[in-house]
Structures are given as structure tokens and as C-alpha cells.
Amino acid sequence: MSGSYLVQRLTGALITLLGVSIFVFLMVKALPGDPARVIAGVDATVEEVARIREELKLDQGLFQQFTTFLGDALTGNLGTSAKSGNPVAAEIAARLPATVQLAVLAIGVATFIGVLFGLFAALRPNSLVDYSLSAFTIGASSMPAFWLGLLLIIVFAVQFQVLPASGKDTWTSWILPTATLAAFSVALIARVTRAAMLEILRQDYIRTARAKGASERRVFIRHGLRNALLPVITVIGLQLGQLIGGAVLTEVVFSWPGIGRLLVEAIFARDFPVIQGVILVYAMMIVLLNLLVDLSYTLLDPRISY
Amino acid sequence: MIAENSPAIERFKANKASAISLVYLLVLTTMALLAPSITSGDPNQLDLGQVLEGFSGEHIFGTDHLGRDIATRILYGTRLSLLSGVGAVCFGLAIALPIGLFSGFVGGVTDTIVQRFVDALFAFPAFLMALALVAVLGAGLTNVIVAVGASTVPPMIRLVRSGVLSVKSEDYIENARSVGCSSSRIIIRHILPNTLGPIIVQATVYIGATIIAAAGLGFLGLGVQPPAAEWGAMLGEGRDYIFTAPHVLTVPGLFIFVTVLAFNYVGDGLRDALDPKTTKQ
Amino acid sequence: MVPTLSIKDLTVSFGKPGRELLAVNGVTYDVQPGETLGVVGESGSGKSVTLLAALGLLPSPPARISRGSVEFQGRDLARMDAKKVRQIRGKDVGFIFQEPLTSLNPVMTIGDQIAEAIVVHDQNIGWQKARARAVELMSLVGMPDPERLAKQYPHEFSGGMRQRIVIAIAIANNPKLLIADEPTTALDVTVQAQILDVIREAQEKTGAATILVSHDLGVIAQMASKIVVMYAGRVMEAGDAEDVLENPLHPYTAALIECAPTMESELKDIHPIPGQSPSLMEMPSGCPFHPRCRYRQDVCASRVPAYRAIGSDRHVACHFVEETAEGGRLVVPAAIDA
Numbered sequence: 001m002s003g004s005y006l007v008q009r010l011t012g013a014l015i016t017l018l019g020v021s022i023f024v025f026l027m028v029k030a031l032p033g034d035p036a037r038v039i040a041g042v043d044a045t046v047e048e049v050a051r052i053r054e055e056l057k058l059d060q061g062l063f064q065q066f067t068t069f070l071g072d073a074l075t076g077n078l079g080t081s082a083k084s085g086n087p088v089a090a091e092i093a094a095r096l097p098a099t100v101q102l103a104v105l106a107i108g109v110a111t112f113i114g115v116l117f118g119l120f121a122a123l124r125p126n127s128l129v130d131y132s133l134s135a136f137t138i139g140a141s142s143m144p145a146f147w148l149g150l151l152l153i154i155v156f157a158v159q160f161q162v163l164p165a166s167g168k169d170t171w172t173s174w175i176l177p178t179a180t181l182a183a184f185s186v187a188l189i190a191r192v193t194r195a196a197m198l199e200i201l202r203q204d205y206i207r208t209a210r211a212k213g214a215s216e217r218r219v220f221i222r223h224g225l226r227n228a229l230l231p232v233i234t235v236i237g238l239q240l241g242q243l244i245g246g247a248v249l250t251e252v253v254f255s256w257p258g259i260g261r262l263l264v265e266a267i268f269a270r271d272f273p274v275i276q277g278v279i280l281v282y283a284m285m286i287v288l289l290n291l292l293v294d295l296s297y298t299l300l301d302p303r304i305s306y
Numbered sequence: 307m308i309a310e311n312s313p314a315i316e317r318f319k320a321n322k323a324s325a326i327s328l329v330y331l332l333v334l335t336t337m338a339l340l341a342p343s344i345t346s347g348d349p350n351q352l353d354l355g356q357v358l359e360g361f362s363g364e365h366i367f368g369t370d371h372l373g374r375d376i377a378t379r380i381l382y383g384t385r386l387s388l389l390s391g392v393g394a395v396c397f398g399l400a401i402a403l404p405i406g407l408f409s410g411f412v413g414g415v416t417d418t419i420v421q422r423f424v425d426a427l428f429a430f431p432a433f434l435m436a437l438a439l440v441a442v443l444g445a446g447l448t449n450v451i452v453a454v455g456a457s458t459v460p461p462m463i464r465l466v467r468s469g470v471l472s473v474k475s476e477d478y479i480e481n482a483r484s485v486g487c488s489s490s491r492i493i494i495r496h497i498l499p500n501t502l503g504p505i506i507v508q509a510t511v512y513i514g515a516t517i518i519a520a521a522g523l524g525f526l527g528l529g530v531q532p533p534a535a536e537w538g539a540m541l542g543e544g545r546d547y548i549f550t551a552p553h554v555l556t557v558p559g560l561f562i563f564v565t566v567l568a569f570n571y572v573g574d575g576l577r578d579a580l581d582p583k584t585t586k587q
Numbered sequence: 588m589v590p591t592l593s594i595k596d597l598t599v600s601f602g603k604p605g606r607e608l609l610a611v612n613g614v615t616y617d618v619q620p621g622e623t624l625g626v627v628g629e630s631g632s633g634k635s636v637t638l639l640a641a642l643g644l645l646p647s648p649p650a651r652i653s654r655g656s657v658e659f660q661g662r663d664l665a666r667m668d669a670k671k672v673r674q675i676r677g678k679d680v681g682f683i684f685q686e687p688l689t690s691l692n693p694v695m696t697i698g699d700q701i702a703e704a705i706v707v708h709d710q711n712i713g714w715q716k717a718r719a720r721a722v723e724l725m726s727l728v729g730m731p732d733p734e735r736l737a738k739q740y741p742h743e744f745s746g747g748m749r750q751r752i753v754i755a756i757a758i759a760n761n762p763k764l765l766i767a768d769e770p771t772t773a774l775d776v777t778v779q780a781q782i783l784d785v786i787r788e789a790q791e792k793t794g795a796a797t798i799l800v801s802h803d804l805g806v807i808a809q810m811a812s813k814i815v816v817m818y819a820g821r822v823m824e825a826g827d828a829e830d831v832l833e834n835p836l837h838p839y840t841a842a843l844i845e846c847a848p849t850m851e852s853e854l855k856d857i858h859p860i861p862g863q864s865p866s867l868m869e870m871p872s873g874c875p876f877h878p879r880c881r882y883r884q885d886v887c888a889s890r891v892p893a894y895r896a897i898g899s900d901r902h903v904a905c906h907f908v909e910e911t912a913e914g915g916r917l918v919v920p921a922a923i924d925a
Contacts, residue, residue, distance in 0.1 A: 015426035027442050138574075142567035144518045146525050147541065147559035154552045165548075204689040210644055211684075212704040212756060213677030222703075223692050230694075245431025249522050264526055267441045275441050279434065286429055302694060302740040 005304055009294045013287040020283035024276045025069050029062075031272075039272055041082025073280060079273035083266070088277040092259055096281065098168060099258030103247055103285075106178050110185035110243075111236060117186065118193025118232075119225065125198065133190055140187035145246040149180040149253035166255035177254045181247055185239050192235045196228035203227075230301050237293035241286050317579040324575025327568035334565065338384035347378040349535045358551035367557045370540070371547055376557055379535035383558070386536040387565070390450050390529070391517030395509050397455025398462045398516075403505075405459075406466025407493050411474065417467075424460045432457035436519055440528045450529045454519045458512055465508050469501035476500075507580055511573035514566040521562050537562050589661050591764050591796040592641070593617035597655035597665075599633070599640040601867070608867040610636045612820040613655070615894065615902075618764070618813075623790070623797040625811025625828065627804055627843070629864045633820035634800050635768050641665070642680060642766075643672045660763065678708040681757030681795070683786070685769035687749035691741035697752050698722065698737025704759040724755040727792065728785050747778035751785060758789045765795045771806060783810060804847040808832055816840045819865050819875035822894060826901035836903045836915050839876045874905070882907065882919040 078088035157165035248260035266274035353373030439453035523529035524538025544554035701721035725733035877887035
């Protein structure tokens with residue numbers, strides 16, 4: 001691979017961010033009526049609307065408006081919530097940790113269980129574990145996250161009453177949201193691990209390792225899994241976006257105090273500054289996580305250089 | 307496109323799960339289309355004397371919080387859910403087709419730029435994109451189709467482009483070029499007819515995902531508006547009764563799940579049948 | 588003298604019992620301490636499979652040893668616990684493989700890959716000492732600046748260099764037996780001679796018996812003191828290298844020598860053997876070589892020729908070889924040469 005790998009990824013990340021910013025900026029323009037009124041909210045006074053028009057330079061050209069918007073966003077000024085009157089940045093900051101924690105936990109759990117599951121399936125192809133994996137995979141990809149969440153609530157909170165149905169108060173309230181969010185990724189990661197392991201166990205260097213007299217465990221972990229991790233990491237990277245998108249519904253189902261629920265509430269309240277801010281923050285989060293994945297990739301594979 | 311009793315059709319038939327799924331989807335679609343003749347019930351008929359009833363002979367899936375018959379609502383909801391899922395894929399394809407055809411055919415810098423943008427959009431979650439669009443467009447069936455459909459555009463462009471690239475270097479394209487056909491003529495008369503079939507088949511793989519996305523919007527209350535019976539909206543409306551009458555949630559969810567499962571099996575089956583190389587061992 | 592490796596009537600089959608295919612069928616040969624044995628044959632002749640199966644390197648299932656024995660210094664590997672075989676593999680038996688480009692783990696430094704061969708057989712040595720030993724081994728196989736190169740990854744090396752690394756792994760524990768499976772086939776002609784030299788030196792340093800597997804008679808002729816000729820999973824002929832090359836008894840050996848390009852030969856002088864070697868699925872009846880044999884008779888298609896001794900140190904599997912005072916010769920009613 002070329003030395004411009006990281007440069008290429010960084011450009012991609014910038015394009016993503018720029019694209020999302022343009023989209024978010026144009027969002028309010030696409031709405032019928034005066035953008036200043038849209039941003040200020042339905043209950044705003046005439047003075048407030050005038051102040052916003054002044055602040056966002058709405059009487060100037062579109063490009064001028066966009067640079068103002070981008071400049072504000074880059075300096076952390078995401079505007080004022082039309083509903084609460086608080087700075088959007090502060091509202092998001094209050095809710096962001098819950099979302100990040102849940103996402104990171106779910107990715108971690110999904111990776112751990114998925115890799116383990118895939119490893120067992122690869123060890124014994126066409127065994128019961130292997131068959132249940134393929135059933136689980138197609139099942140999980142057909143399962144709407146919100147329905148899975150509701151089912152888990154029905155079973156564990158309603159029937160057996162062992163886990164809370166909502167909130168974020170005790171450690172037990174983390175279990176169901178994490179399981180809901182991780183389920184789909186577990187299946188996918190397991191399937192990729194299995195395929196990658198089976199492919200890698202056929203490689204010549206596995207035979208070399210056996211010819212050295214390395215134990216089967218060593219062959220599997222040190223030579224097999226270590227190499228299988230590369231495609232697995234790629235898939236985790238591709239998964240991140242989907243997982244974070246799915247997190248919106250998971251947060252709503254479990255009344256999780258994250259930015260996903262904030263977004264849905266804002267859509268209902270037609271609170272556009274908050275909608276814009278949350279979407280920008282999501283884009284930022286995804287770009288950052290993807291860069292992190294890319295970075296770990298370059299650490300894991302000596303063939304890739306910066 | 308596909309000849310009678312071609313190996314592709316044989317392969318599809320041999321895949322039991324796909325064949326069963328196809329039958330299920332055909333039955334489901336037929337029932338949805340014939341809903342008024344199958345049941346005399348009205349999906350929005352209230353009966354406040356019989357709210358949140360369990361399964362019975364009269365109401366095989368029970369009733370919801372307003373006493374409406376869940377089975378009838380499921381039946382009518384099939385129309386909306388299938389329509390939004392299939393409609394979104396069609397919409398996405400309609401947007402992606404010209405872009406993908408052009409980008410793949412022209413190649414070079416244009417193609418690279420388009421691909422970079424597609425890659426960049428790929429990183430942004432489809433469901434968030436759909437949510438943002440609904441925030442602008444507002445709720446309702448058409449808007450859901452547009453919003454979910456637009457979120458499928460990046461993968462669809464990739465799909466169309468790879469279809470174009472696979473035929474671009476074929477001899478008949480070279481011939482058409484050498485006899486002086488214009489680019490637009492080559493695209494419309496030669497490339498499109500030869501790639502459209504496989505592209506449409508591949509696109510079915512996305513129907514499952516668009517049904518889930520549309521139902522997700524419905525669940526949030528941002529999709530098809532009440533009192534319309536849509537599977538996701540039924541789940542959303544039933545949420546408050548999770549502790550007292552869970553069947554108002556399990557039944558519509560089960561239908562979403564099974565239907566999406568069927569679309570995924572059919573999509574996989576079609577893909578494997580058309581391209582044996584990708585078949586799992 | 589106890590042979591280093593003694594293979595007797597080894598039969599390796601693939602697939603389920605009843606419907607199995609024989610990749611190796613009743614192969615017998617042995618190699619003495621310090622000796623170099625060349626195993627020659629076309630691809631698919633079972634020459635590699637014999638050795639991979641003997642040391643438990645074939646995935647099982649589908650492969651299994653269905654008959655025969657493999658004695659390494661008097662101990663039968665075919666009936667030994669897999670764990671015990673593993674303790675011999677890499678310690679007493681070193682392997683060199685055909686594909687240097689893919690035989691090394693891409694995400695492990697080459698120093699560690701060599702050191703690993705030492706560590707897995709000696710729990711007490713520790714990685715630090717093993718790595719130091721790996722550096723010594725690297726200079727032994729002729730790698731410049733081993734200290735620095737040990738920290739690099741396989742993709743940074745050429746095919747010839749990687750093959751040197753594989754050789755270093757193979758001799759890491761001073762093995763009693765070195766098995767080189769087409770060690771130069773994947774390499775440039777210019778590098779081939781160097782690698783053969785490295786193998787020869789490694790063998791001298793360790794005093795190991797060596798089995799060199801190749802389809803290239805030229806390579807075998809350079810290196811081996813004894814030759815085994817294999818075809819379709821069977822041994823056709825075996826004996827002292829000089830004898831076999833100068834006076835081939837089996838028609839297949841003769842044909843093989845005839846079609847081998849030498850320095851002096853021109854393209855028109857090379858006579859490829861007509862036909863193709865049989866697949867496992869469609870093994871001919873009788874002698875497996877008879878469809879391509881220019882001397883074939885009716886009996887060749889109906890009876891498998893016995894693998895028998897001719898003279899003191901020669902074995903051959905052909906109905907028409909007779910023992911004579913000079914060793915042996917082929918006696919056939921009439922050649923059906925085209």
C-alpha cells in the first residue's frame with residue numbers, strides 16, 4: 001500500500017465533515033418560510049428573529065452565510081436552542097457522554113463476543129456452533145433494533161423483572177441497551193472472523209508454524225487470529241456508522257439520556273439549531289472513530305505505512 | 307436477462323430458504339393487495355369496550371389500546387410497509403442510476419471525485435441521514451420513501467458503477483464506440499440494457515434494510531402518521547402498553563422481522579444464483 | 588545402522604472410507620544419517636504428500652494414513668500421539684517449503700519467526716536468548732546485517748532472502764532431518780544456485796540427513812546421492828543417484844531424463860512425455876504409467892508391477908526389468924515407439 005494511506009483517509013474524513021456541514025446548513029434553507037424564524041423557533045419574538053438574522057448574516061450571500069455558519073461551528077458555537085434557550089453546545093455536551101459510553105461499550109462487547117464466536121465456528125466448520133452462527137447472522141440482520149429492545153424489555157423487565165426497562169441509574173440498566181446495540185455487530189463480526197480464520201488457516205505460513213512444532217493453540221492465536229484481526233478491524237470500521245445510527249432508536253427505546261434522544265425530541269419540537277448541532281456532532285464522532293480504526297489498522301499491519 | 311431453466315434459476319430453486327421466503331413474500335403481497343376481500347373489518351374501527359384484548363377466535367392477534375383488530379391492521383399495514391420499503395429502493399435507484407452510469411462510463415477524474423464523495427457519504431449512517439431528511443421534509447408516506455430512499459443512494463451508486471465497469475470493456479461496447487456512436491447512445495442503448503437486470507436484482511438486497519428504516523421512522527412517530535396502520539407506527543403506538551399487553555408489540559414486530567428475513571433470504575439467494583463466485587461454502 | 592527416516596508401504600488417502608482417493612500408494616524408501624535423498628516426479632505424483640503426511644502436516648480430515656509406517660530414528664510417527672509428533676517436528680525435523688513469498692507470517696518480524704522455532708521446543712530459553720540465536724542463524728544462512736534485518740517484516744525481503752529465512756527456521760534446532768520441498772522452484776534462476784548452496788552448507792553444519800523433493804531432475808542431480816522416482820502416488824524406481832541417472836531401468840525414469848533440459852541440449856532435443864499424468868479420480872488399471880509408456884504390453888494394463896529389488900541397492904516397479912551382472916536392464920518384446 002502506498003505511503004499516502006493516512007493522507008487519503010484524512011481527506012476522506014474532511015470531505016465527510018464538509019459534506020455533512022453543507023447538508024446541515026442547507027437544511028434550514030430548504031424549509032418553507034423565513035430561515036431566521038425557523039432557527040429562532042415558533043415562539044420567538046420579533047426582536048429575537050431580528051437578532052438571529054443579524055448574527056447569521058442572513059441578509060448576505062449564501063456563501064458568506066455558509067462561512068459564518070462553518071466558522072461558528074468550528075469555534076464551538078452551535079447556536080441557541082429554540083426550545084430551551086440554552087446554547088446548543090451545552091445541551092449536547094450534557095448528553096454526549098451517555099451516547100459515547102454506550103457506543104464504545106457496545107462495540108467492545110460486540111468485538112469480544114463476535115471474535116470469540118467466529119473463532120469457535122472456524123475451529124469446527126459445519127458444527128452446531130457454526131450452523132447456529134449463520135442462523136444468528138441472518139436473524140440479527142433482519143431484526144429491527146427497536147423491536148429487539150422492546151422484546152428484551154418484555155422478557156427481562158416485564159416477565160422476569162430482573163433488569164430495569166429504562167434509565168441509566170445502576171449498572172444493570174446498561175445491560176439491555178448494550179445487548180440491543182451490540183447484537184447486529186456481534187453477528188457480523190463473528191461471520192467475518194470465521195471467514196477470515198478459515199481463509200488464513202489455509203495459508204502457507206500456518207503450515208510453516210505447524211512445521212516449527214508450534215502448538216495448535218499457538219498456531220490459532222498467534223498466527224491465525226493475529227492475521228484475521230485485519231479484516232475484522234475493517235469490518236468494525238464499516239460497522240461503526242451503522243451502530244451509531246442504530247443507537248438513536250436504542251436510546252429512544254430505553255429512554256437513554258443521549259444525543260440520539262435529544263435529536264428525536266428536537267425533530268418533534270422543530271428545534272432546528274439542536275437538530276443541526278446533533279447531526280454535526282454525530283458526523284464528527286463517526287469520523288473520529290473511523291480514524292481511530294484506521295490508526296489501529298496501521299499498527300496491526302506492518303505492510304501499511306503512513 | 308435470464309434464460310428459462312438457466313443454471314441461475316436452478317441454483318435459486320436449490321436454495322430452500324430463499325424459495326420458501328419467495329413464496330411467503332408472494333402470499334403476503336397478494337393478501338395485502340386483496341385485503342378488503344379477505345377481511346370485512348376496518349383497520350381503524352374503534353371498539354372501546356374491547357381494548358387490549360388477547361388472542362381469541364374473533365380477534366386472532368387481539369386488539370390494541372383503542373380496541374382495533376390487530377390482525378386487520380397488520381394486513382393493511384403490509385401495504386404501507388412493503389410500499390415504503392420497495393418504494394425507497396426504487397427512489398434510491400432512480401437517483402443513483404444516472405450518477406453511477408455516468409461516473410462509471412466516463413471514468414477518470416470525474417469518476418474519482420464521485421467515488422470520493424460516495425465513500426465520504428458512506429461513513430455517515432443511513433438512518434441518521436433519513437432522520438435528518440424527515441426533519442426537513444416532515445412525516446408522511448411520501449416523505450418517508452424519499453428520506454429512506456435518499457439514504458440508500460451511496461451504496462446504490464457503487465452498485466450501478468460496478469455494473470457499468472463489468473460491461474464497459476466488452477467487445478460490443480468497443481464496436482459501438484468504433485462505429486461512432488455517441489456516449490449517451492452507448493450508455494442508453496448498450497450499457498443500460500446489459501446491466502439493468504443484475505442491478506435491479508442486487509438492489510433487492512436493500513429492501514430488507516429500507517423496510518427496517520421506514521419502520522424505525524414509523525416507530526418514532528416520524529413516519530406514516532396515525533391512525534394509518536403501519537407496522538412501525540403500530541409498535542410506536544403500543545409502546546405505552548408494554549407492561550400490560552405486550553402482544554400489541556410482539557405481533558407487528560414479528561411481521562417486520564419475518565418479512566425482512568424473507569427479503570434478505572431472497573436477496574441472498576438471487577445474488578448467489580446470479581454470481582456463484584460469491585456463494586458461501 | 589538405523590535409518591533417520593524409514594517409510595514403509597505408506598498409503599495416504601483423502602475422503603471418506605469407501606470412497607477415498609489414494610494420493611500415495613504403498614510408498615517405501617528410507618534415508619540414512621548424513622545422506623541426501625532426492626525425490627523426483629511430476630506435480631501430483633505424491634512426492635510432497637508422502638512427507639507432509641508422514642510428519643502430520645496434512646489436514647486430517649480429509650487426509651489420513653490408511654496403511655504403512657513412518658519410522659523416525661526407529662519410532663513410528665504414524666502411530667504416535669499428535670503431540671509427540673509435534674515435539675519432533677521443527678526440533679528434529681526441519682522443513683523448507685516451495686513458496687518463500689507466502690511461507691512467512693506477514694505480521695511477525697522475521698527475527699521472532701526464527702526465534703519462535705527455538706522457543707516452542709525449549710520453554711526455559713526465553714525470547715531474549717532465542718532472538719540472539721535467531722540473529723546467529725541469519726548470518727549462518729548468509730544474510731547481511733542480521734541485527735537490523737531481524738526487526739523487519741517478511742514483505743521487506745526478496746524471494747531469495749525469504750527462502751534463507753525459512754532455511755534458518757528449519758535448522759534452528761540442529762535437526763537430524765531436513766526436508767526441502769521444491770525449495771528453488773519459485774525462485775529466479777540466478778537465485779536458485781545460491782539457495783542450493785545455503786541448503787548444502789546448512790546440511791554440512793548440522794550433519795542432518797536431507798530429503799530434497801523436486802520436479803527438476805537437474806536440481807536433484809546436483810544435490811542427491813540417492814534418488815527415488817515417483818509417479819501417480821507410487822515409487823517407480825529408486826537407487827544410487829549416479830546409477831539411476833546413467834542407467835535408468837524404468838521407462839518412466841528414462842523418459843524423465845530424456846525430457847530434462849540440460850546445459851548443452853537445444854530445444855529440439857527435448858522430448859516431452861506424451862500424455863498427461865493421471866488424476867487421482869481416474870487412476871489407470873495395472874501400472875499407472877502404462878497409458879504413456881512406449882513399451883507397454885497387455886500385462887501392463889492388467890497387473891500392477893511389483894516394486895522389487897534389482898541387485899543390492901536398486902529397486903524398480905516394472906514387469907520387464909531383468910537383473911544382470913552390470914545391475915539390470917529393460918527387456919521388452921518390442922517397443923511401440925511412434
